[in-house]
Amino acid sequence: MKKILALLLTLVLMASVFTFAVAETTNLEPVELTIMFHGSNVTDDTAVLEKVNAYLKDKINVSLKVIWGTWGDFDETSTMSLNAGDPIDMYFTCSWSKDEYNAYAKKGMWVRLDDPNNNLIEKYAKDLWSTLPEVLTQGATIQGSDGLGVYAVPGYKDIATQNCWDVNVDLLEKYGYTLDDIKNANYYTFGDILKTVKAGEGDNFYPLLVEGMVLERMVTNSIIVAGDSGSTNLLSYYINPTDTAELGSYGNVMLNKFATDEYKKFVDKTREYYLAGYIDPGLAVADTANDLRKNKQLTGQYLIGTQSYSLGYELQASQERKIHVEMVPVTPAYVDTTSSQGAMVAISTTSANPDRAMMFLNLLNTDPYLMTLLNYGVEGIHYNLTSDGLVQFTDKRADYQPWTNGMGNVTILPATVDQGVGFWDKFKAYYGEAHKIPIIGFTFDPSNVSTEQSALVNVAAEYALALDTGAVDPAEKLPEFLQKLNDAGMQAYLDESNTQLTAFLAAK
């Protein structure tokens, strides 16, 4: 009896293995997949999708439909579609704009990809998983509706953050300084250089062209805490400015950004610069600061700016602004949760074919032909290859500009003419060297303190930018600001974040 049973079992097992193998090799059912991207500027995708679909039909018998979400609309339309359960198989997702990745993973909107019962990664995306750096796979592993696991495929893009002084070298050298003078100075010792240039260029020239919140993070060495309010950060985690993998001066703790000594020192100095006429008052107006900054950059009317760096940006900036631009880093490049979850693609639980979606994502992230086609368009229409194998875009590219970094593994793309030969090797080297900060993977979940959060954001929106750009007097406004934050429940918000951080570190 036992023997027969054993035989039967083996047979069943073999049969299942056999059917599995058959399913793998013989023709797959034709399936239609829909994917929604972020940040696109696409008006005509017919030529591209025709080619993509012809290719996908041969490979995995899939026809692809793309919804080209734009910067302004994606948050609203994706939220609507997810809540309404639209039949969209894959969504772009990330941690920075509305924290769709972590929040929706908790709500059960994303399929867990490494589910022990149905490990899609193991089955269909081994190639993809092995190409991703560890920081990305680690950063993607979060607490979701089906336990601790991976809920989206992280895109291999500019995964590190590095804040830099954006220096107008032409102007700097006009006044007899060199780049080393900037490298050897810091924000608190810029005064002399700024004074000379301001005196030489006249009253309408403002040497410091800053983005208030970026400047604050650069000078105080604080970082964005994933899950904190996006528009105005409230929490601060301080990193070690010399070695970002080590603990910072405060250790592993969340602080009220505005109550630290660093912040006080920073706003006092900024106020001094503001009063001396080094900072344009227009930069303190949130709605127009960005336009102003863009205009001043394009016309080269600045000496030192703030910039969150991405590899090769100084070349791009020099070209756009027609001046010699250099970037002087403030800290080494580091990887935090926000940047490791910067662009991902998740499979929706409403998808009828999660298996096929996973196959598609695997192909997209490992097959240079497909990635190039979907990202840069059709060769001969949207771009041409030069003799060096570099991508030279044509005028038609204006009709088809998806967000390059929002699609996945961009390192398998050919380099563009602007990037130059060997760009991706430099890219991998630069980002590969970036250190992880000690709390990588931590995402604050504000759902328990959402009331406090919205009240705090309103308070911060009133004061933070004005203080960060020196437009108001910190001696008077900073205590007032702190008082209002306290009244709005800052302590509760802070305590909640520290409780979560402690729990996270303990689990790690």
Add this chain to the structure above:
Amino acid sequence: MIFSQTGHRRRNLRLNTISAPVETTFHFILILFSLFCVIPFLFVIIISFTSEDSIRQIGYSFIPQSWSVQAYQYVFKLGDVLWRSYFNSFLITTVGTVLSVLMTLMYAYPLFRRDFKQRQFFNFLSFFTMIFGGGLVPTYIICKNVLGLSENYAALIVPMLLSPFNVIIMRTFLQTSVPTELIEAATIDGSGEYNTLFRIVMPIVKPGVATIALLNALAYWNEWFLALLYIRQNTSVIPLQYLLMKMQRNADFLAKNSHLLGAEAANIAVNLPSQSLKMALVVLIVVPIACAYPFFQRFVVAGLTIGSVKG
């Protein structure tokens, strides 16, 4: 003859006139008010003709450093996309206005007729939806999944066909301007219900219909949110307003999130339209509806003086 007539009118006017200082004050206030309405629009027109360099140098100004028609050249180069969405806006507004006026009138008319038995119920039905909405997500699900309003013109027209508020305006208008006797008389003369509505009642309530039509036309012309919700892939049906809103929302997104996006922000900014281009689009959007307004206004003013039963 002519002289005596004007003299007669002047005397009559004098009887009804208010004292000169008061009149001057009123005129002053009204002129000020009109200026407040007109100046921003003039400003928009000026900016649309301002060169981008001038905006960069001195910002928005009534007297720019240099003029340029570059924004309009760019707009017209948009070509197909622009004209297509222009056409869509006209189509949606025309079809939507006609249909919605028809529906409003046909819903309001029975509510006004005292001999309609289910009056109370239908009154309640429209009133109830005015107070309690279903919420955005359920509305979206119904429209998209049940009614199939997605990626087509219907999605931009149907959700706005009937507004309870307009029904109430129309009903009230019917009640005040159409005497029941008139309908009874029409019935006695052998007029059917549809005939009575369209041949007898309709001409009397023309001013009311014009008011509703104007409200609806404005609403349809300015609508962009429906396009955001229901048009994802078939971009050939998007209206002009949404084309502009898309650009505006991209710019807003960038302003809000640029500190999170780092170097990426610069790449996004490249695709944003220039300031003067935005204003040029605003001009293109405003001009047609501003031109349509006087035609409706004729009826609205007429509504104050005419009626079916004189004396």
